Amino acid sequence: MSETPKKIEGITKESTQAMIDTALAAYPEKGRKKRAPHLAPNDPEGSSSCVKSNRKTVPGVMSARGCAYAGAKGVVWGPIRDMVHVSHGPVGCGWYSWGTRRNLMSGTNGVDQFGMQFTSDFQEKDIVYGGDKKLRTLLEEAHELFPLAKGISVLSECPVGLIGDDINSVAKVASKELDIPIIPCNCEGFRGVSQSLGHHISNDTIRDHIIGTREFAEPASPYDISLIGDYNIGGDVWSAKSLLEEIGLNVKSVWTGDGELEKIAATHTVKLNLIHCYRSMNYMCKVMEEKYGIPWLEFNFFGPTKIKESLRAIGARFDQTIQDKVEVAIAKYEPIMQAIIDEYKPRLEGKKVMLLVGGLRPRHTIGAYEDLGMECVGSGYEFAHNDDYERTMPEMPEATVIYDDPSEFEFEQFVHKLKPDLIGSGIKEKYVFQKMGIPFRQMHSWDYSGPYHGYQGFEVFARDIDMALNSPTWKLVKSPF
Amino acid sequence: MSETPKKIEGITKESTQAMIDTALAAYPEKGRKKRAPHLAPNDPEGSSSCVKSNRKTVPGVMSARGCAYAGAKGVVWGPIRDMVHVSHGPVGCGWYSWGTRRNLMSGTNGVDQFGMQFTSDFQEKDIVYGGDKKLRTLLEEAHELFPLAKGISVLSECPVGLIGDDINSVAKVASKELDIPIIPCNCEGFRGVSQSLGHHISNDTIRDHIIGTREFAEPASPYDISLIGDYNIGGDVWSAKSLLEEIGLNVKSVWTGDGELEKIAATHTVKLNLIHCYRSMNYMCKVMEEKYGIPWLEFNFFGPTKIKESLRAIGARFDQTIQDKVEVAIAKYEPIMQAIIDEYKPRLEGKKVMLLVGGLRPRHTIGAYEDLGMECVGSGYEFAHNDDYERTMPEMPEATVIYDDPSEFEFEQFVHKLKPDLIGSGIKEKYVFQKMGIPFRQMHSWDYSGPYHGYQGFEVFARDIDMALNSPTWKLVKSPF
Amino acid sequence: MSATESAAAVKYVTETPPEEIARVKEWINSEEYKEKNFARQALVINPAHGCQPLGAEMVAHGFEGSLPFTHGSQGCASYYRSTLNRHFREPAPAVSDSMTEDGAVFGGQNNLHEALENAVALYKPKMISIFTSCMPEVIGDDLTAFIKNAKQKGCVPEGLPVPYANTPSFNGSHVHGYDAMLLSILQTLTEGKQIEGRCTGKLNLIAGCDFNTGNYREYKRILEAFGIPCTVLGDISETFDSPCDGTYRMYAGGTKLEDAADSINGKATITLGPYATSKTFGWIKDNYSGKHASMPMPVGIEKTDAFLMKIAELFGKPVPASLKAERGRAVDAMTDAHQYIHGKKFAVYGDPDYLIAYVTFLLEMGAKPYHILCSKGSKKLEKEIQALLDASLYGKDCKIYMNKDLWHMRSLVVTDPVDAMIGDTHGKFAARDAGIPLFRFGFPIFDRVNLHRYPLVGYQGIINMITFICNKFIDIKDETCEDRFFEMMR
């Protein structure tokens, strides 16, 4: 955490509040009232979150949010590579989420890796008569056609919950008969207010069905850890893992990027859980802490400053061997990082960025931008909770705007006012701002690039940010006629 | 040769002559007089050639002919793969003939295979002061940069002869100093009336500079032969060679497709020269016959009928071993050929083809078309001599039109009248006739396909002819509106 | 003993042996596997279609100032939007009324009303086009009543058109949602607009559920060449191909509402996506003035000819010389390039109207549409494609697979190989496993740029398809041939 609050010239609590008020003025009374608590100037030293969060989205405002199913399928379950993940219900949800999150996976597609779309493709008759029987049949078919799948998840879409199907008992019976774990997950999209409940429901099912069902065959070591909340977007896990191994730790399992079911099931035997995406998986860390006494630690692998802080914090949880290796690693990478900074910083210094992403990035990436000489003039989340904002406030400069689940309207208004040099957000926002001539990076998916985690990732990140900001194409946007 | 003259319904000596006369009517007096002897109805049993040939092209008529340089560079020398062939003079000639003849070559480009463009790139000053010194320098440069080149040919373009350069003495001196064969070839484009003189000049230089300068290291065998006049268009040599080897012969050298200088130089030790392209290389066969007593035999490897005839004729020059192998090969391939014929003939039966090509194809390919049930209603050469036409007459149906070096105007007129289903000619003619909606194959270059020689080639030929004729695209040419 | 027992109870993490992986890798490419795969009854793997609301949103974007509005869960809306964003690399502004659990209990009326108020205030639409995702469909929300109430309550301004369509995701595909939404928009906008004796003199043109903006532009260019005024109904060409000039236009294009309203008085109406407009066109036939024609997408020479001749006939105007020249140039490209594609086998998949287009084009080029697969097909479609195959020498041995998915397709291309695939991005895994190129002519295209800007329809479309296909085949030859076959000319 930063020591003294950062400041941005020209941004004051008043200017930010005025900007917020202007944006809110466009709403009808009711909408304005609902939205007002979600927008605020940052108070880095505030003791409680400056914005309200994790509330229902105001209807009709064009939110960036997804649903519980998206949180379950796209985030938590999808990245487990050796399972068949069945999108149970109509065809669309699974189709839209097929291959669109960039959680890279090892293995061979259809053999021991299942980055495909499995669906029960509900038809009218399934709605009327229920889909349990179909589910039962398809589980058998999946098991027969994909014998190396270590398990099957059944991810419910909206109709399943509404028509009262009992996927839990179908899964239970089938699991026994097919002799593989079949995990029912009641993550219907209408549940909760965002992806976030999908994460939680998925965490619950991992807790209930998976954790503790396996043990590692090899003997335990004091350096066994697990990497939690890294989904291997663009290869992040591979970068983070290799760094953790370089400092002497054994990454026994990853939740869930490029994940393996049985290793996840054996995670209760590790010595420390390292959590990157706090939002989606802190619950599981707490469960493992309570149930198995495993401590956990939040860390940040974006940008050399935060990586160094994090490595030392991790090292502090282990003995001198690890701590020494941490210092060796830092000493090895710092000059490389400095060279990167020397190359790009002159072209990025003083540039302003605004963020609107999910999970952890609206706060975790700030340091990486700052390493490049940039400053963050606005940040917010799609589906954060209070604790996320509490963690964000000290990272953001004073009085900069914080927005929770902003409507596209609000986001546009803020951008018009703040005139950032770069926006980091999602695909739905990307082209809106590019039309305005504003450089943009998709920061959910690393814009088809990556990894951004770890030292290896920072090089890619720096290059991408420079490319986005300094592409000569932006100079051509304004027509001379 | 065919026993009884073939006939085509509706084509008589009179109808053909009328067609010729109509075409000639468009010429001015002088041109008409010059062109008339070059066009005639075929007389399959005639004792002398029915058309005049190997005369100057009538100026201004749009001939398909090339020049002596084209005959030397493109045909004879170019295919020798392990030599650097220098187009000596201005940049164009070498550039236009670079890679445009499809004489495929083994080896690695620039290492031990030189299918590239080497030129002295004459500038104004070279015309004024002469290019001998430049030639001398470039020979050294070529030798230094391409140490594995077995020799260098110097192919003169028009200016060289006109300005009185002495490439022969430059080559002689350089050859001694660099210790590799350097062959000067005075094949200026203005010499003679067509490519044909280029072939002859090249033959002369091979005779004077190459033949007899090497011997094969391995012991001679009674089955040593040479393949003459196959330029490996689309891989023809590879197909022909493997068939000749299958019947027990040793193909010691190939003139000049995928050719090697030293093997060509040792050809005087073989037992038989097999000649495919009579036009371009019969002279060398005669030279070798006279000087070294090597008999030679014309053969035709297009289409199963001619291949069978040729194989037996070749076999007859050897002992029973070879003759037995010939019969084995025929027995092996005939059913395969029959299957091909069974597949394509029903779609090609009765279709008419017209030909205008170079070398040997206007007569040699006729049998292959006939194997597919087609008939040839017109044929002619770009640069043939009397003996070519003598060999063509018995192959062509009675009274069909024979044209020597026809102008595009004449060719068009004949096509309008005869309405062939397919035309086989060159790139300059291709698009003219395709615009008319007439299927066409480039028969100099096998239209980027091949090989067409040998049994292997017939399969490709049959497929290509079927594709050309039966492509559904032709049905779309006529607009319904 | 108890130690052993407890040890026995522990299940250890296992690794699949490499030889087992190798075995399965081979097995999934086998005929045996293909049979098992085709025996599937319940499990769908890698389908080639989305759900109805996606098509509804697409066409809703095709009208001036129209704000697409998902009545249902907000996650649905995000999925549709991002799918369109990725395909077009363009914004896709749309809202939802964010129904949540309480909707299951109380219905979605409150959400709908509140959302209408907010959307109107923030996004100032000229029309709000409502369609449904699963939740309201399952619980049985009465949209007609809800919207009537909304108007009464004043949630939407007087006169703002609010077409709506039921687009259940458990029925049909995006193609059907397109049809349903378009029908409702036209019904809404034309209501009371039919004027006895009036004729706009215009052609109404419906492109079908077509995600290629170049196609829309090509239709307009063709009609312009004819000098025939035209209203493209559901015109997404500007919406999803808007300039980048420093200004974001939330409603960048679309059919003018006035023109759409007046389309009921058109001189003629043509649909070029018969499978995507069966409901809409049925209604038009019964309700629109002027003449009506339903034709396949004008892909390939013959279908383009038919389209142009139909226009000529409907408007009593000859096909303009410029288009005739274009025809000749397209045929020229075909004859010049036929040798690079003749006899090549293709696996094709996609929405019905696209599928017919691919088959038509390939047969005209002498190529074989060898595996033809539709993941949401019909008997009618099968019959129509079979008739195309039967009419051509090159249709022999080609086979149609209705209501199969891309995992079936994978089995087909690995057991009975083809030279290339045509379809959308989702086929790339099968194409990779088969080691063949995939030509991305369908929807969605997530992994190439600009392809939606190149028309596939009309004569220019033919040239584009030839360019993409034949040059790729030549690329492959150049990249994979032995040195001795590497040549200057091709």
Place this chain on the structure above:
Amino acid sequence: MSATESAAAVKYVTETPPEEIARVKEWINSEEYKEKNFARQALVINPAHGCQPLGAEMVAHGFEGSLPFTHGSQGCASYYRSTLNRHFREPAPAVSDSMTEDGAVFGGQNNLHEALENAVALYKPKMISIFTSCMPEVIGDDLTAFIKNAKQKGCVPEGLPVPYANTPSFNGSHVHGYDAMLLSILQTLTEGKQIEGRCTGKLNLIAGCDFNTGNYREYKRILEAFGIPCTVLGDISETFDSPCDGTYRMYAGGTKLEDAADSINGKATITLGPYATSKTFGWIKDNYSGKHASMPMPVGIEKTDAFLMKIAELFGKPVPASLKAERGRAVDAMTDAHQYIHGKKFAVYGDPDYLIAYVTFLLEMGAKPYHILCSKGSKKLEKEIQALLDASLYGKDCKIYMNKDLWHMRSLVVTDPVDAMIGDTHGKFAARDAGIPLFRFGFPIFDRVNLHRYPLVGYQGIINMITFICNKFIDIKDETCEDRFFEMMR
């Protein structure tokens, strides 16, 4: 002893040892080899240009009823024709007067006269455009006199224009022949046509030595959008992109002779190929009415902007909204796709005007035109390109090679690698050896179809270049990445 001696005299056929081949294979990729290669003084290997008459023939095809006529050896004419045939996959009807050896003695007048008579009788041209190949240039034929005599003798009908140009192959390249022939044609056709006070109101546009028919069409489309009447001088767009409709048109297109004649009274004349028209444009400036402007090929946004603004200025008309929208769409394509090309290194080669175009486009996209090679360049060209490089962050470290050939280029790309090449087909060997794609934007293109139909100029040209380049880069990624990096989206 004598047997041994004679045995010693026999030279046997040798085989180069494989290890020697391997050594040289490696050696030709070395820095050492590159140095030797660049030290060449006399030998030219794989040059990237043809000779003057080729360009002369090309532009001669660009006028109505014009029959290109080579005064010289017939083989030359066959070479030019087949080069054009292969590039365009179109007919290139042209004649020669088939000079042979006796020409060296007597000169070519008899051939010329006889040929004119025959050509007129058989091919009924509206103009005969004569240019020379080596032979008459070396022997010093006096074309002016020959043609005057031909007219006097009645070898050509009264009034048939017979422009002629000296186009020595030992000087310059096809680009210069284009210039010389065009100049003569314009001088011939406009002679005596200048009318005091007359203004056609038209723009005369010269494309430069451009072999892309799509570019010509694009210019005409742009002018049409402006509503400005235009005469493209040397318009090959119909000549070399004529319909296949069952009729062969020997003279399929070209600038109308009447329009060309009247061009001297034009409102303005623009050349878009300054390097290809230096003589022609110099003469035009001195002789044509109206305003004159020489501008680089409008490739890339800025140069297209400049072109449109120049037209707007010359004609006092604003740039039409439709073109402004196209600009926005091109920029949109650029911003959307920049990440697929940004920072990539290219080797580019070609004729001067093309070369400037490639460099401009790449710099606008943030790519690096790293090796820039012209086999027939000039100090002026070098300076102009250097200025482009200096003005961009992405021009840093990029190097220009004037009057080098493609064997030099090979050394460059194997020792100092790049991601791709841009040029004509002749670069394919170097590209293969370097294992990189070659984008065929130049002339000639012998091994792909239709590419000359896709404009590279104007805003549409930008989209085309992005499509070809970026999608190929993505293809490569998809085809070469490990399984774990094979993704749905790119």
